[in-house]
Amino acid sequence: MTLPLRFLAALLVALGATCCARHDPETLGYFKVAMAANRVADQLVQKGETTAAGELLRIAADRPAPAGAQPDDARIVRQDLYYRVADLALATGSVDAATRAASKGIELGRGTDVFTANLLIVRGRAFEQGKDVASASRDYHDALVITDKLLEERLRGAPKGP
Numbered sequence: 511m512t513l514p515l516r517f518l519a520a521l522l523v524a525l526g527a528t529c530c531a532r533h534d535p536e537t538l539g540y541f542k543v544a545m546a547a548n549r550v551a552d553q554l555v556q557k558g559e560t561t562a563a564g565e566l567l568r569i570a571a572d573r574p575a576p577a578g579a580q581p582d583d584a585r586i587v588r589q590d591l592y593y594r595v596a597d598l599a600l601a602t603g604s605v606d607a608a609t610r611a612a613s614k615g616i617e618l619g620r621g622t623d624v625f626t627a628n629l630l631i632v633r634g635r636a637f638e639q640g641k642d643v644a645s646a647s648r649d650y651h652d653a654l655v656i657t658d659k660l661l662e663e664r665l666r667g668a669p670k671g672p
Contacts, residue, residue: 608636
């Protein structure tokens with residue numbers, strides 16, 4: 511049985527209100543809603559309700575971050591949600607929806623982190639499936655530059671020797 515998307519959206523708002531009543535309404539509630547959306551989406555995917563899961567995640571991703579949230583924290587939470595939307599859209603063959611979702615996530619800002627790299631990779635896959643090889647190559651390259659930098663930083667911070 512598929513839950514109506516309006517019900518799922520109302521559930522997200524209710525979860526946010528509940529969280530906000532007990533904690534900082536501007537930040538903790540926002541992040542708890544994102545976590546709840548991910549949990550419910552996972553359950554929907556397990557039931558084969560991929561479209562509903564993607565729509566629920568899109569609703570959560572489209573929620574603007576509260577003013578009290580650290581900008582980078584809010585960006586990566588929303589980027590992670592948009593990544594999942596794009597990945598689910600690709601899984602159902604919706605190349606245009608995947609491209610739009612990944613692009614919305616990237617428009618939030620480019621970091622040198624796995625969240626930006628994931629969006630570039632999933633958008634590259636969407637471009638590739640849409641036969642836009644030049645755009646796919648550009649996104650794959652940008653993701654590779656980020657992952658190379660992350661690896662370099664990790665290796666510099668790793669203990670030396672056996």
